[in-house]
Amino acid sequence: MEPVNLDESFASFDETWAPRIAAELNDHAVKVAKFDGEFVWHAHDETDELFLVRDGRLRIEFRDRDDADLGPGDLLVVPRGVEHRPVALEPTEVLLVEPTETLNTGDAAESDLTHDPERLS
Amino acid sequence: MEPVNLDESFASFDETWAPRIAAELNDHAVKVAKFDGEFVWHAHDETDELFLVRDGRLRIEFRDRDDADLGPGDLLVVPRGVEHRPVALEPTEVLLVEPTETLNTGDAAESDLTHDPERLS
Numbered sequence: 742m743e744p745v746n747l748d749e750s751f752a753s754f755d756e757t758w759a760p761r762i763a764a765e766l767n768d769h770a771v772k773v774a775k776f777d778g779e780f781v782w783h784a785h786d787e788t789d790e791l792f793l794v795r796d797g798r799l800r801i802e803f804r805d806r807d808d809a810d811l812g813p814g815d816l817l818v819v820p821r822g823v824e825h826r827p828v829a830l831e832p833t834e835v836l837l838v839e840p841t842e843t844l845n846t847g848d849a850a851e852s853d854l855t856h857d858p859e860r861l862s
Numbered sequence: 863m864e865p866v867n868l869d870e871s872f873a874s875f876d877e878t879w880a881p882r883i884a885a886e887l888n889d890h891a892v893k894v895a896k897f898d899g900e901f902v903w904h905a906h907d908e909t910d911e912l913f914l915v916r917d918g919r920l921r922i923e924f925r926d927r928d929d930a931d932l933g934p935g936d937l938l939v940v941p942r943g944v945e946h947r948p949v950a951l952e953p954t955e956v957l958l959v960e961p962t963e964t965l966n967t968g969d970a971a972e973s974d975l976t977h978d979p980e981r982l983s
Contacts, residue, residue: 742927747914747935766910766939766959769890789887793868806863814868818887838887838959 747773747795750861751834759856760837760845770841772858776829781854783847784824790839791818797833802826868894868916871982872955880977881958881966891962893979897950902975904968905945911960912939918954923947 750763750773758780760772776799792799793816801809801817804824809817819825846855871884871894879901881893897920913920914937922930922938925945930938940946967976 742930742938742941744930744932744936744938747937764912764937764939766912767890767961769888769959771912771914771937771959791885791887791892793892809863809865811865815865816868816885816892817863817865818885820863838890838892840888 745861747836751775751795753861757832758845758854760858762841762858762860763836765841768840769838770858772837772839773861774835774837774845776827776833776835777831778829780827781846781849781852782824782826783849784822785819785839785843785847786822788840788843789818789821790837790843791816792827793836793838795834795836797835798830799833799835800828800830802828866982868957872896872916874982878953879966879975881979883962883979883981884957886962889961890959891979893958893960894982895956895958895966897948897954897956898952899950901948902967902970902973903945903947904970905943906940906960906964906968907943909961909964910939910942911964912937912958913948914957914959916955916957918956919951920954920956921949921951923949 757775760774764771794811799811878896881895885892915932920932
């Protein structure tokens with residue numbers, strides 16, 4: 742039960758689109774992730790997903806509504822089942838809150854971008 | 863499905879020890895709260911509770927282990943059932959992640975400090 746520092750967490754890895762578990766509570770986790778450029782279109786049929794931008798600029802595109810533009814300190818919840826595509830307009834640091842086992846690419850076909858969440862070492 | 867800005871959220875209220883719901887996902891919420899001084903000893907028997915300090919200095923005291931000292935960017939999960947007392951050493955802004963309906967004073971007797979979580983207006 743030691744505090745985790747977000748700056749140290751983000752400094753501990755470089756890989757983009759590969760969320761790390763920073764902390765777990767109940768069946769949910771706070772994950773830290775680095776985004777850059779375009780991700781894949783996907784949805785999470787079983788869970789809502791919260792994005793909180795720590796640094797950078799994140800656009801979240803939707804099929805059927807206006808894009809959401811998030812800067813530092815902005816958060817957004819994408820409801821379950823809503824197809825979306827994160828696009829980082831510059832190297833961006835993001836906190837995610839979602840069930841621990843949530844796969845980053847959701848219902849999209851597995852690809853090089855698919856990562857099981859891993860714990861911070 | 864509009865982004866929420868944390869600076870604006872914290873600027874929208876002054877009351878201490880009265881968490882506001884900034885966003886909800888599944889059965890959990892991200893809440894924003896202002897702490898100052900000593901809170902009451904309590905535990906949450908049904909849920910873990912995550913504290914993330916946005917600004918200020920937060921000490922979390924425990925009955926049976928060393929205190930945890932958190933500054934900006936530090937987060938800590940207090941497991942369910944663990945008695946704790948938050949003490950803000952200066953005016954402090956905190957994000958909480960926990961089930962939406964979690965009562966701030968947990969199993970402590972209801973007092974002037976007890977607040978049902980309310981949504982940001």
